[in-house]
Amino acid sequence: xxxxxxxxxxxxxxxxxxxDGIIGKDLSGIIRxxxxxxxxxxxxxxxxxxxRSVLLLFPADxxxxxxxxxxxxxxxxxxxxxxxxxRRKDGSDFPVSITISPIRDAxxxxxxxxxxxxxxxxxHAAHEELLKALxxxxxxxxxxxxxxKNNLQVVAALVVLQARKLEDLQARKALMGLHSRVLALGLxxxxxxxxxxxxxxxxxxxxxxxxDNIVDGAGGDGIELTVDACPxxxxxxxxxxxxxxxxxxxTNSLKHAFPGGIGRVSVLLRPENEExxxxxxxxxxxxxxxxxxxxxxxxxxxxxxxxVAQLRGEMVTKHDGGATTEISFLRPExx
Amino acid sequence: xxPLNRTVLIVDDEAxxxxxxxxxxxxxxxxxxxxAAAADExxxxxxxxxxxxxxxxxxxxxxxxxxxxxxxxxxSVGSKVIFxxxxxxPATMDRIRLDHPAAVLIKPVSERLFERTLTAALAAxxxxxxx
Numbered sequence: 001x002x003x004x005x006x007x008x009x010x011x012x013x014x015x016x017x018x019x020d021g022i023i024g025k026d027l028s029g030i031i032r033x034x035x036x037x038x039x040x041x042x043x044x045x046x047x048x049x050x051x052r053s054v055l056l057l058f059p060a061d062x063x064x065x066x067x068x069x070x071x072x073x074x075x076x077x078x079x080x081x082x083x084x085x086x087r088r089k090d091g092s093d094f095p096v097s098i099t100i101s102p103i104r105d106a107x108x109x110x111x112x113x114x115x116x117x118x119x120x121x122x123x124h125a126a127h128e129e130l131l132k133a134l135x136x137x138x139x140x141x142x143x144x145x146x147x148x149k150n151n152l153q154v155v156a157a158l159v160v161l162q163a164r165k166l167e168d169l170q171a172r173k174a175l176m177g178l179h180s181r182v183l184a185l186g187l188x189x190x191x192x193x194x195x196x197x198x199x200x201x202x203x204x205x206x207x208x209x210x211x212d213n214i215v216d217g218a219g220g221d222g223i224e225l226t227v228d229a230c231p232x233x234x235x236x237x238x239x240x241x242x243x244x245x246x247x248x249x250x251t252n253s254l255k256h257a258f259p260g261g262i263g264r265v266s267v268l269l270r271p272e273n274e275e276x277x278x279x280x281x282x283x284x285x286x287x288x289x290x291x292x293x294x295x296x297x298x299x300x301x302x303x304x305x306x307x308v309a310q311l312r313g314e315m316v317t318k319h320d321g322g323a324t325t326e327i328s329f330l331r332p333e334x335x
Numbered sequence: 336x337x338p339l340n341r342t343v344l345i346v347d348d349e350a351x352x353x354x355x356x357x358x359x360x361x362x363x364x365x366x367x368x369x370x371a372a373a374a375d376e377x378x379x380x381x382x383x384x385x386x387x388x389x390x391x392x393x394x395x396x397x398x399x400x401x402x403x404x405x406x407x408x409x410x411s412v413g414s415k416v417i418f419x420x421x422x423x424x425p426a427t428m429d430r431i432r433l434d435h436p437a438a439v440l441i442k443p444v445s446e447r448l449f450e451r452t453l454t455a456a457l458a459a460x461x462x463x464x465x466x
Contacts, residue, residue, distance in 0.1 A: 153349075153421065153443060157354065157355040161355060164358060194422075216448060
């Protein structure tokens with residue numbers, strides 16, 4: 001056997017044993033060679049298809065692809081890993097990845113093309129499965145947050161129903177304080193329900209709604225409220241202590257600072273530098289004996305101290321024409 | 336259309352939430368004519384009691400939601416519908432706008448906001464419309 005004949009036989013053996021379909025066609029799209037892989041993939045034997053148009057393998061809505069492919073081949077270009085759909089002998093369509101290269105004669109003239117066809121049904125099916133599983137996971141996460149939020153609202157409703165039965169004003173106020181705290185937690189889950197990744201959400205609208213709820217719940221019609229927060233993505237671990245902290249501070253302001261029910265409360269969130277943020281909550285109310293900071297032993301102060309620590313923050317309070325609480329904290333780590 | 340009664344129908348599949356609305360309604364001196372947790376039940380009760388106002392949750396037990404119930408009540412009874420929903424997501428809001436709600440409240444709802452909204456809905460109904 002001459003060296004070139006040996007090479008040709010060697011190559012033919014490789015082509016013949018390939019699991020991929022390897023098809024030769026001429027420039028008019030007529031099939032000239034058809035390996036065993038192509039037989040297995042398409043279901044046609046070589047005898048059935050050699051001499052016929054490759055369009056035999058195309059679903060009707062893909063026929064336009066052939067002229068595009070031929071144009072590129074005639075320009076000497078390859079088509080690499082083109083993902084499309086082809087049709088088997090039994091009429092069923094299946095996803096394929098096709099690589100098409102020009103075939104040149106000894107003089108370098110393009111005379112046809114080789115098509116390597118890979119059946120990617122399994123990969124497609126696995127991909128579809130994965131997408132389905134992800135969609136199910138999203139639905140489940142959303143549902144969990146929905147349920148948690150609902151349950152917290154049920155707890156909050158029970159607390160209000162209980163409070164309404166009480167004669168003792170102090171006891172009633174204590175229960176309504178608990179009510180605000182439970183709702184702050186519920187609001188975190190409500191934000192997560194509406195977030196795109198079910199993990200993080202922007203703190204700005206959360207703060208706005210949280211403070212609105214507290215002021216509205218406390219009957220603060222005469223309170224002029226400003227919430228001005230920079231965008232900041234936070235997760236559950238950060239939003240829960242922050243939400244509770246803001247609830248304590250605002251509730252305390254509303255309780256002590258405005259005997260006439262008229263006043264201003266503002267919440268401001270700004271980046272302090274690259275790493276830190278500063279939350280400033282201030283009111284223009286009067287300081288009363290039992291005002292801010294709350295008397296030792298009150299649950300409010302204990303809670304505030306623990307929450308600031310949980311956030312790894314630092315808190316400073318000032319009194320000049322009202323009370324100002326500044327909390328500086330590190331940018332929360334991505335959830 | 337025959338006149339409506341100065342009563343409120345409460346539609347929410349969460350019993351404790353319904354109970355809270357009921358406490359709020361009663362402290363306004365109004366009467367609750369019934370409770371429903373599913374859309375068909377809500378429509379049947381609304382047709383029976385002809386309440387001036389229906390407090391409607393969106394997610395209910397069963398296939399139909401609060402918007403389905405509200406549309407049916409709107410056309411067959413004419414009660415004012417106040418939606419009280421747990422979700423302010425766009426999809427829910429778009430559904431609610433199919434009906435012509437007297438108001439849309441997002442849970443949690445404070446007692447003050449509840450009272451204001453219910454008072455406004457009753458006033459908008461017009462006294463001629465009420466028995």
